């Protein structure tokens with residue numbers, strides 16, 4: 199199963215990374231980075247309207263290479279100038295061709311909050327995220343125990359990072375709510391099978407009180423898709439492929455948001 203492979207690869211990568219920058223040194227780097235206010239992120243998504251998270255993603259296990267040309271900083275700056283509410287940056291190197299340094303550069307150059315999109319399985323990754331200038335981290339319920347979810351959620355807030363807690367089904371959603379998530383993402387793509395259905399986020403949105411911000415993730419391509427998401431009370435939409443493959447990002451964002 200791909201998720202197991204991703205987790206295994208991430209753990210191997212962390213072992214290497216910790217020999218380059220020790221846990222204590224990474225903690226110190228994080229502590230030396232200005233602390234942000236997670237509530238500001240939550241408020242942003244709770245403001246009226248639908249908020250777009252534009253994703254910077256070179257490749258994925260389901261689509262292979264998405265962007266042959268990958269001027270990540272230009273792409274992020276383009277998103278930033280044209281009305282995204284946050285920018286998601288893939289930092290997973292083996293399957294998504296991401297890099298934490300992309301995030302670092304992007305975070306230093308845009309105004310909107312930046313999300314670290316990775317497979318968080320170790321607190322070290324939260325210190326790294328903070329040190330790189332992220333404002334939000336993704337916590338994927340499917341790869342965490344309840345204890346880990348609780349610990350990482352708490353640590354994220356202690357570091358000033360908001361948490362986007364990702365669920366895929368009803369049971370995972372319940373675990374996200376139980377931990378106290380204020381920003382929940384529901385992936386329309388099943389990370390086990392890669393099947394995509396917009397109905398997944400629509401169905402699960404109904405089970406979460408409207409005061410908890412809810413982001414529909416994956417498989418959103420057109421203005422009509424966005425209208426359906428709006429009609430179903432999504433606070434946010436996370437879009438990668440449709441933006442990464444659009445030659446004119448500004449035009450695509452304008453189209454998607456209908457502005």
Ligand SMILES: O=P(O)(O)OC[C@@H](O)[C@@H](O)c1c[nH]c2ccccc12
Pocket residue numbers: 253255315316364385415416417418436437438439440
């Ligand atoms: O490219 P898409 O279909 O617009 O999807 C973006 C985003 O939702 C997807 O990249 C994603 C959602 N959850 C994830 C977890 C890990 C890696 C990637 C993801």
